[in-house]
Amino acid sequence: MQKQELLGLTAPELEQLLADLGEPPYRGKQLYHALYHERQWDLGKVTPFPAALRARLSERFQVTLPETEKTFDSRDGTRRTLFRLADGCKIETVRMPEPGRDTICVSTQVGCPVDCKFCLTGVMGFTRNLTAGEIVGQVLRVMATNPLEARQRFNLVFMGMGEPLLNFDNVMAALKLLTDPAGIGISWTRITLSTAGVVPGIERLGREPLRPKLAVSLNATTDELRSRIMPINRKWPLAELLRACREFPLRPREKLTFEYVLLEGVNDTVADARRLAQLVRGIRAKVNLIGLNPGPDLPFRTPRDETVLRFQQTLIQKGIPAFIRKPRGRDIFAACGQLKLMEAQPASSTS
């Protein structure tokens, strides 16, 4: 008999499972606490349960975390982990140490269907959505292998492989589990979800009573260019995307983030910066600039530092807060847009 997977189930769902076995509801709550709070994933060891119940649970159910296939450590402290899922699919999770608080970057899909021309994940194509359990599992695994994380001092970004808003239900279910104070207990304000611009998803997220912060990958200021480098723009062009951003109900003091990958000679001129300032005017937002992280077969180049600085200065002069994001873990292919399941340590990391 195939065992049923428990990771990803909510407290009411676990209560129902245990009720089906003739157990009282508090047993479901205890199991929830064991899985997500104590992080006891061996069902034979869930201590508040009598031995007979532990044995019955182990017979019927299983708790599967992603298996660590390989880890890659960058000179800057960033660690990329290649995980193998139950069906053999592979995904990547990145942990970046930062002063005060680490950031964990999780994947939401195996590959990505959005096909942005500057992103290695896009180039590898799409296999499937991750389940809520697989999304939560990445965080639990990283927490378990980094004892410091047990104190939950980290930020979480949904910026790994995949487009989170094309896997809305599973991402939202995972977010609820990750933030439940009775379980894992990460604060909503420490979580950011990044989208390539799935307009109905942005609208839906805006209607959620509890939600993460939102980042939108803009990357171009005309429909002509954006459609060329981000084909999703043909479905939801700039005017519609920016309308959804304008209508997104921000909390007091909250800012939306626009991400902008600079591609040399493509979207990095002063005219681009001026148009960008014009587009986002009136939205309570900041812009994060990042020079292209290079990759094999990407038909773009990284602009020089001066170009990036000039772009930033133009935005600031126009009253738009703009920040330059340092690339993290470029030497191990862990930086934004570089996740493509590269299994060999890239040669550059040893240079």
Ligand code: SAH
């Ligand atoms: N699919 C979502 C989230 C994952 S991508 C999204 O696109 O927003 C996370 C970020 O990496 C996005 O802002 C994307 O624009 C950026 N990115 C993709 N490829 C990149 C590259 N080669 N160099 C720098 N940033 C890149």
Ligand code: SF4
């Ligand atoms: Fe997918 Fe984001 Fe990469 Fe575009 S940038 S292909 S949406 S992961």
